[in-house]
Amino acid sequence: MxxxxxxxxxxxxxxxxxxxxxxxxxxxxxxxxxxxxxxxxxxxxxxxxxxxxxxxxxxxxxxxxxxxxxxxxxxxxxxxxxxxxxxxxxxxxxxxxxxxxxxxxxxxxxxxxxxxxxxxxxxxxxxxxxxxxxxxxxxxxxxxxxxxxxxxxxxxxxxxxxxxxxxxxxxxxxxxxxxxxxxxxxxxxxxxxxxxxxxxxxxxxxxxxxxxxxxxxxxGIAAYGYSPDESVLPMPELRPVMHMYSSITRIADVLPGETIGYGATFTATKPMRVATVAAGYADGYPRALSNSGKVLVCGQTAPVVGRICMDQLMIDVSDVPTARVGDFVTLFGNAAPRSWTPEEWNRISPDRRREWLLKSFESDSHGEQNVLSLSDVASRAMTIPYEMVCQINPRVPKLYVNANIS
Ligand SMILES: Cc1ncc(COP(=O)(O)O)c(C=O)c1O
The missing domain is CATH 3.20.20.10 (Alanine racemase)
Incomplete structure (x- = not known):
């Protein structure tokens, strides 16, 4: 990996x-x-x-x-x-x-x-x-x-x-x-x-x-962890099966008046810290979330700024002072385990990263409050969890945890 x-x-x-x-x-x-x-x-x-x-x-x-x-x-x-x-x-x-x-x-x-x-x-x-x-x-x-x-x-x-x-x-x-x-x-x-x-x-x-x-x-959808419509048939007992993560590849200061991303659809009105994340619409993160999506980073919510690109997206981390290059970002699902640090990722060789991610995900307690609900993410993108999980591109590796359940 x-x-x-x-x-x-x-x-x-x-x-x-x-x-x-x-x-x-x-x-x-x-x-x-x-x-x-x-x-x-x-x-x-x-x-x-x-x-x-x-x-x-x-x-x-x-x-x-x-x-x-x-x-x-x-x-x-x-x-x-x-x-x-x-x-x-x-x-x-x-x-x-x-x-x-x-x-x-x-x-x-x-x-x-x-x-x-x-x-x-x-x-x-x-x-x-x-x-x-x-x-x-x-x-x-x-x-x-x-x-x-x-x-x-x-x-x-x-x-x-x-x-x-x-x-x-x-x-x-x-x-x-x-x-x-x-x-x-x-x-x-x-x-x-x-x-x-x-x-x-x-x-x-x-x-x-x-x-x-x-x-x-x-x-179908209930087996994968979602009510077909949370607002009508809430099902807190169900557990989302899929969680999606990416990571920060760059953090830069943006000055008032500067624009962010294709089409310059976002203009900074104040000094900002903007992070680039290594996922885009080709990974299945909907372009409809341009300027409207939210992700989790360091346990806090950060808004998507500018248009989603094919392979990258930008988020506003002005209110997340601890955010660093290499930090994991939750696109939907449970907050990334604390043990997923940039130092560990860089220390572990690419062929052993899957195993490390799986073990640490399995042993993490995932506090209830730190969940980015796919139903919310999907409704921001004016779609439904069904469409979002179906369109995650095969280039995104799937890591199976708890595969030995009986
Ligand atoms: C004929 C039929 N039955 C059952 C299902 C399962 O639906 P759901 O995922 O809403 O449970 C589908 C899914 O589209 C379907 O087409």
Missing amino acids: YRGTFSIVDLRAFAHNLRVMADRVHPETKLLVTVKANAYGHGVAPILEVLTKSNVVAVGVASLEEALQVRQCGYAKPVLILGSVGAWELPIAAQHQIHVTYTDAWGDIDALPPMGSEPLHIHTAFDTGMNRLGFKSIEHAKVVLHQILNRSDMTWSGVSTHLACSDGPSDQHALEQIRRFSEMIAQLRALGYDVPTVHASNSGGVLRNGQWHFDMVRI
Whole structure:
């Protein structure tokens, strides 16, 4: 490790969040965790290792590519593709026992080629108000189900819907979706269908209403440590899994009238001490935080000044007199441990820095007050934690702490 910019992924926090969410659902309700987009940017392989040891029954992904990657990681439990899958991808999914969600793009089911030695597991989605995927009527569902059930190489494995506003300020929209969904399930049962696993709730749905859990829930963001919306569904029990750090590469005095950064969007009105930090939008720190972001340095908050550059950003450390070149800066998450000093970083050889950072992070107590909440950082950037964790660039090394949890 040469550049002092990295993220810490705390696998014990992930395991803790799984337990918190398992406690929130009915004992008989099963848990699926979404690991799409490289496990929401956390790195799919280490996340799957934790999931394998947990009581989570399945994982959700966005595409066949992601599903195959999950299999390559050695994950043996069911994998469900939540998005659309083309007809020609179906035999491959069947071969790897990957569950798929039905879409109209398959065309005539009777005309699809044989699936091979393993049956294709199909989940049928109902569109109850998201207008993204699924049947809008029972009539449509009946035609497709008739064809699926007629094929010996296909198994009807699940019925789903997706909530558009489970974390919204009002629960009216979600209640209406659940009402429609429950009605559709009841109609299917009344028609004599042996309805398989029923699932509807994302993290917001689980946290919002115990009546929306059905047979299985599909959680994502809560497992990674965030409520889908802190202001509506506060979840202090959850622990952020990812923390992001960078370091100060230069400190300079800036005089009144001088400008900072591209476009000269910030003009000093008083003498300032300005620090340059080794992270930018190419690392996933949003450019929208230009002149509006805040970071933690030496236990204090420091504002971002000027535009975020591709690889660097500037912060005002006028009120942080102890800030020095080499100090670690928290971009989001727990404050950097005190033992992360510039002297230690320089003393330790680059090939041993990972180990040192991990050990000191694990042993640090991280005072509660010294946390830069990703929800706050994301809302300053007019986005959500989902987007921020997904867009951390692969060039930012991920360091996995507490990897040996059981
Ligand atoms: C169909 C489906 N179910 C569940 C989830 C998980 O949602 P969340 O991360 O809000 O829990 C997603 C994520 O976007 C999804 O697309």
